[in-house]
């Protein structure tokens with residue numbers, strides 16, 4: 001029997017991983033980065049408010065870098081130099097620090113891209129053992145090469161309990177079967193919530209044997225309050241302000 005015991009060969013990039021990786025070297029010819037001057041770096045009011053609300057959720061303002069960059073990307077379409085400067089101004093960080101964060105995370109774009117939907121199918125170990133490769137293949141097939149559907153495999157998305165799973169424009173859905181792929185595409189095309197009955201946000205618990213109905217999941221009744229990604233309810237959105245912090249290495 002072959003080394004793979006008849007299992008499907010896992011496709012990999014030349015460097016051994018299933019994901020493209022990061023190959024851009026740092027540009028050492030650039031001037032040292034400094035915190036942008038607020039007087040010369042205007043920041044749209046709604047972006048400033050969103051970044052400040054994110055900073056208010058953490059004892060350390062740098063912890064808000066990812067949601068802040070996400071907010072800037074939503075507004076600008078990508079993490080452009082202008083977008084990063086705006087985040088840096090509000091957070092009082094250097095653009096270099098934020099660029100290093102943005103370049104680490106695949107969901108933050110450092111080059112402009114046409115409007116698209118992101119479908120990240122997790123093919124890491126837990127998902128792979130439960131059929132993620134077949135789900136990924138079905139997803140690629142369902143997308144049919146459409147340019148506005150960005151389907152790719154992804155390393156562990158941290159939701160192994162709903163394996164095999166995918167992140168569709170940031171919405172976690174699972175456990176998936178290959179048969180869900182067509183529905184995901186149809187939901188995206190029609191502007192509906194994607195696979196609403198399989199969204200992680202509505203799942204109460206995955207542990208077997210918990211209290212009755214505890215492991216049922218499905219959409220909540222209309223108007224049910226939703227927690228944000230930090231697990232905080234909406235009424236705590238403006239609780240406190242960004243803490244005084246620093247100085248930190250790189251601030252000077």
Ligand code: FES
Pocket residue numbers: 122123124125126127128155156157158159160161163165
């Ligand atoms: S292995 Fe897929 S979410 Fe962890």
